[in-house]
Amino acid sequence: MRGLSSKRWWLLLIAALSLPFGPAFANESVTKAIADANNWAIWGGNYAGNRYSSLNQINKDNASMLQPAWTFSTGVLRGHEGGPMVIGDTMYVHTPFPNKVFAINLKDQTIKWKYEPEQSADTIPVMCCDTVNRGLAYADGMIFLQQADTTLVALNAEDGKVIWSIKNGDPKKGETNTNAPVVIKDKIITGISGGEYGVRGFLAAYNIKDGSPAWKCFSTGPDDEMCMDPAKTMSWMGTDKGLQPVGKDSSLTSWKGDQWKIGGGPTWGWFSYDPALNLIYYGTGNPGTWNPVARPGDNKWSMAIVARDADTGMAKWVYQMTPHDEWDYDGVNEMQLADLKVNGKDVKALVHFDRNGFAYTLNRETGEVLVAAKYDPAVNWATNIDMKTGRPVVVAEYSTDKNGVDVNTKNVCPAALGTKDQQPSAFSPQTGLFYVPTNHVCMDYEPYAIDYVAGQPYVGATLSMFPAGKVTGDGSTNLGNFIAWDADKGEIKWSIPEPFSVWSGALATAGDVVFYGTLEGYLKAIDAQTGKELYRFKTPSGIIGNINTWSFDGKQYVGVLSGIGGWAGIGMAAGLTGDTEGLGAVGAYKSLSDFTQLGGVLTVFSLPDSAMKTAATSDKAKSNN
């Protein structure tokens, strides 16, 4: 009886779910898969990138009883970003280079099929920050993988056989891929990595039936190559000027000479989509590796949020967050699409937590910025975003440009890795809050370090990083916080200090539980309202992956890939033999290895049957009320 009722209950739940943005213009197989909360069918849980699940079997009352249900070793040692994808009775797990894909039968956890591409090891030296991969996409019975060597491949979801395979870029030019692609209608959308190699960033769409190219739009350069209409593509210029057409050569005129040709603006982050508006949202990265002094101008459209038409790629609007970046605040972090009340009005909003330390709430139809506020009080490179002009008010003291290349610029917050890196936030429509994994780290910029790369010595700089508490003077030593954010007020609701940067993607659920992972390897479940910790479990390695949830055979599961690495892990690797030793384990290395070791493992959690009885009973009690 209990089993039956719970099944019926799930069916009701599924039926109750509807697309977040009205009619299903998008690929029906994708929208159906997303609408079924038993699946985790896309990186963000939905097109809006909310990372929210309506499953509530695991709730704040029983989450303390969570326990590991099963585990799975990927056999790969490098940093594991992204998370497992679940469609029906099958889970699809991806790995970092060599980018294996496992299809796992959820019934008995046997491996249905395995795909391991042959990729030249030449790709490894080209990848800046460990050979991570952020996950897969699903549509029309196919699994899509964007490999490190830029090969985009469509696999048969049933047997893992390659249906088609195309090249999205050229590693010999420094182009690589780490992003999770997204399927929209009959196209698959992907980006490009390689800012360190002067790669000119672009967003590309390929037809899912055969991989043929549909459109490709660059981040910098002439208007047509950026798919920008000088008269129709809009940009918000602050409350004084409002929304204005970007005008002719908006990128070219913001660079000197031909510098835009290696102008960066890579697109290695997450892509969101609003089916009703038919717009794709994403961010662009830093303006190449130019010394900032040598690239005067705003360097458009690096460091920008872009909204593009999903059919044509044409840019509807664009907003540059960090003009003339001097600090490496890539703008690629996820775009959260949510319908919110902002300043008392209902708004189709886009909420973005940028590396530059400001959280932006925009009108996603128009690109108008409504709220821009620091989501870490330590942020100091700019006092605020001047809403009159739409530009950050840069503090001269923290500008390496203004100070000159030969002056120490101290105590800049955030550090180059940003108040938050790619690790995506979660949004709960139930609480109306955003749950954001953050860094709490500042840096000194010390010039006159002599660097050497590819046969060229040059005067560079050393960035030394330290806990933000050193700058704020509050005596804190934590390097990260997990915060709850009110996007209307632009306020932190509560904040959980973490000893290390929080480098995992968050998950929010209808059970009022929020999940995240830590670099030491803890999976943590907290109360969505209060942030109170409900459960923690030490997984085999540090977590830089995203927490996902799904349901199979009437039971809700939560899964996460642990496997330290990524930017964080390579920092460790570089620090391992750190400063002066070469003699063995010392200093930071020793400390790190005390906490965690490399190794990719998927850990899946669920409630014991006894706890589920409690859940069912309390549900019944609720419905009786």
Next chain:
Amino acid sequence: MKPTPLLWSLFSLLLYAGLAAAPVLAVDETGPQRKALKVCADPHYQPFSSNDLSGYENRIATLIGKALNLPVEYTWFPQRMGFIRNTLRKENPDGSGYLCDLVIGVPKEFELATTTAPYMRSTYALVTAVDGKLASLQQAGELLSLNDAQKAGLKIGVTERSPGALWLARHNLFAQLAPYRAQSGDPEEFPGQPLLNDLEAGKIDAAIVWGPTAAYFVRTGQAKKLRLLPMVSEPGVQFDFAISAAVRFGEDEWQQQIDTILQTNATQIQAILQEYGIPLMTETTAASAQPQTQAETAPEPEKTTVTPYADHIQCDPDGKNCKIDLFLTKGFRAFGQCQVCHGIDGSGSTIAPSLLEKLKELDKDTFYNRVENGYQGQIGVMPPWKDNPNIMNNLDSLYAYLKARSDGVIPAGTIERY
């Protein structure tokens, strides 16, 4: 995951700040028994190194191997961002040590390794076609006095990180700046290859590249006869750099061994470099904007009654060119173990305070006590060293050395002995 390439060395501090350091193992003063001279190099890196051993760094490695009476063994890896991490600092999977023990060419002031005394100083150079638009240039600096007509359509190739890019930008020659990538994704491409191709094809009129590369262009250019004009450093733009060999941090004995060999073989090395046509500068001709070191930041030496280093330092009458004796050298060696946490120059890190500051506050007894027994500080935990003979047998030297550093009497790094 897109950090600037400059972050690596200090990133560990970020993530693991606030954690205690562990004691360093004792150094084996005689060094490991070597069966080969293990060198890491790029296999397609003309004129520096090549897997056919035709690069000048290969030739220098051969010299060193001969001096050590050891065969030279190579581990090949592309010289790109992450090179040191993937080579000199990478351990063999079987736990039998590191992939290699020596890298032949890095800047003297390189941050990721300990460097030897430099064996050459070269400079960036402007490479032009002998019969091209810039045929009349006598010196590279004359580029700045070209008139508008001469500048029209002129293209000068630079990579975006190089001093050449900075120099053109500072002189507002943006219209002439032809941008190239600093590093190629193609492991078989030698440094500057696209610039040479475009120079020969007439797509650019000049290229500003690092001296050895400039020499290689001139030596191997086929389609056009090329020549090079050295670039001259100016305030804010450094073109000339001293180049050293590199070993892992902490391997000071090994570094000194290589140092001695490089010095003993200086004449042969000079001959090799000249054979490759590399523009060389002597230290006196180098007009570089040198990094400001201690001189600017060092405080006035304190007037203390007892200076533990007083009888151990000899300087020129003007207080410059100080040398230290064996007593202080031992202190410097012992300090090698403090560097792990307190920074290469002792100025501190996120896990340990600046010793230069601390030595001003602490009296001798407190210092000795904290080294011996450890200390729970505000930033981190100082481990006890009482069981480490490398430290405890040299405590007086260490204290004297750090006091001298703290007082700004001697600079960071290796100091000559008298």
